[in-house]
Amino acid sequence: MIRLTGAVLRVGLTGGIGSGKSSVASRLVQRGAVLIDSDRLAREVVAPGTDGLAEIVAAFSDRVLDADGALDRAALGALVFDDEAARRQLEAITHPRVRARAAELAAGAAPDAIVVNDVPLLVEVGLAPTYHLVVVVQTEVATRLERLTRSRGMSRAEAERRIAAQADDERRRAAADVVLTNDAELADLHGSVDALWHDRLVPYEVNLRQRRAVRPARVALAEADPTWPQQYARLAARIRHAVTPADLRLDHIGSTAVPGLAAKDVIDIQLGVPSLADADGPLAERLADAGFPRLPGEWWDSPRPAGSGRWEKRLHGSADPARPVNLHIRETGSPGWRYALMMRDHLRADPDQRAAYLVFKRELAAAAPDVATYTTAKDPWFDEEHHRAEEWAARTGWRP
Known part of the structure; x- marks a missing residue:
């Protein structure tokens, strides 16, 4: 290829x-x-x-x-x-x-x-x-x-x-x-x-x-799009091709990965790496060449459970102006990597909590339409939901 x-x-x-x-x-x-x-x-x-x-x-x-x-x-x-x-x-x-x-x-x-x-x-x-x-x-x-x-x-x-x-x-x-x-x-x-x-x-x-990623400045919730998983599949295939010969796990995460859930029209993708040091070398350049440039600065996860400390990651976006992407690079098996998968699967499995999250998101988007405020304001909800998700994971035997 x-x-x-x-x-x-x-x-x-x-x-x-x-x-x-x-x-x-x-x-x-x-x-x-x-x-x-x-x-x-x-x-x-x-x-x-x-x-x-x-x-x-x-x-x-x-x-x-x-x-x-x-x-x-x-x-x-x-x-x-x-x-x-x-x-x-x-x-x-x-x-x-x-x-x-x-x-x-x-x-x-x-x-x-x-x-x-x-x-x-x-x-x-x-x-x-x-x-x-x-x-x-x-x-x-x-x-x-x-x-x-x-x-x-x-x-x-x-x-x-x-x-x-x-x-x-x-x-x-x-x-x-x-x-x-x-x-x-x-x-x-x-x-x-x-x-x-x-x-x-x-x-x-x-x-x-110019290695510049598309970053929407305002929060606009879109109704659930049944093509989001298909769009993810195309993006994932491109990323997988870019990182070959490395055999790294890719997952569709975030709200666009939960069927029926309204969301910002941004595809969230998680790429697991053995170590974050692996994300700072040639891998970053390969992703940028493929249309997924690294975002500047130092990044860590938000939302994350209160008291969990700083979960480091690397964050890339998309150069395509019509398809914003958040590409989260996390160490495979790390708390942040596991958390992203567990919360996605928990919301997929629990229609009541999914509905509650949707109501919360709509209210928050109306009150805090800028991305930074919206993201930070979700933390308390995720702190509480994290406990329910952990109980669900223990009860069902969930594994990432």
């Missing part, structure tokens, strides 16, 4: 065949993006004279060459389209070369570039965690079929077969940070792309390069 490195913002762009992904790519280039087209690279790495073409011929024979010695893509496609083993063999030859070339091009971009990787099979081959942001272009299947038969001259059967061979819309949405719907006029699509560029991509790039 290619690791996110440096301050260059890398955006993965994908969508099903006939969705209009190329139109989005072209518009992003007009706005100033550096485009890396995986389809073009796929042709480049198997051009005549390359070791990629030589390996394909060794695997599939010279039946896949045309009269001029170039790759006959139609002949190769006929061999692998309905043969999963053959397709996997082909992917093992071409995909690493395409990724390596894409990484080389991204490394050569200007430090303030926004690099867009147009990758048709981004979801299918599991590349989503390697990008700072994934954009999916989504179009109704009927519209895609009409485009493929009209613009590309495919028969309806061939168009249906091509669409069925790719990931479906649900799977793409699960991987998407942004979904651009392309069922209306081209001007509408351009408007959506322009808004994405100005409102999210440009400020994201600046934040990433």
Whole structure:
């Protein structure tokens, strides 16, 4: 896998065949993006004279060459389209070369570039965690079929077969940070792309390069969002990729991890490390490169039980202006690490206390809308709730 490195913002762009992904790519280039087209690279790495073409011929024979010695893509496609083993063999030859070339091009971009990787099979081959942001272009299947038969001259059967061979819309949405719907006029699509560029991509790039995290200044409770766990899963996959080869535990914590609970629209994530010293070295830089810069200063847990002393941690945020994150790095097994998991699971298990906490949060948000006051004012409630949570943990045999 290619690791996110440096301050260059890398955006993965994908969508099903006939969705209009190329139109989005072209518009992003007009706005100033550096485009890396995986389809073009796929042709480049198997051009005549390359070791990629030589390996394909060794695997599939010279039946896949045309009269001029170039790759006959139609002949190769006929061999692998309905043969999963053959397709996997082909992917093992071409995909690493395409990724390596894409990484080389991204490394050569200007430090303030926004690099867009147009990758048709981004979801299918599991590349989503390697990008700072994934954009999916989504179009109704009927519209895609009409485009493929009209613009590309495919028969309806061939168009249906091509669409069925790719990931479906649900799977793409699960991987998407942004979904651009392309069922209306081209001007509408351009408007959506322009808004994405100005409102999210440009400020994201600046934040990433300057190692600056998004920090909401005011408390605004959002109604429970059923997609919060899915959003956490995307963020966790990105973090896990950034810290590889370390095998560190990640957990979704805080109010957005409790189903049905209104919360600030900030995803809280806990990353367990063997020692906080591990959080102060290369790990911090890897997280910043992946879009999770360290917050300045010295941090310790709040809320925490009264009299428990200072629970140290390291705190990172998100450079993405549309997705605030609190990334709490705590020593695995420490009191703060255990407390975060226990309080989450206690509130998940006790609907009455969950309801009481929600009432308290709403009252507090109305009375103390700034984040610092809101956070400190929650301490007394957590002091009292901590005792109930410990009793629940002992009664149920809970373990982190």
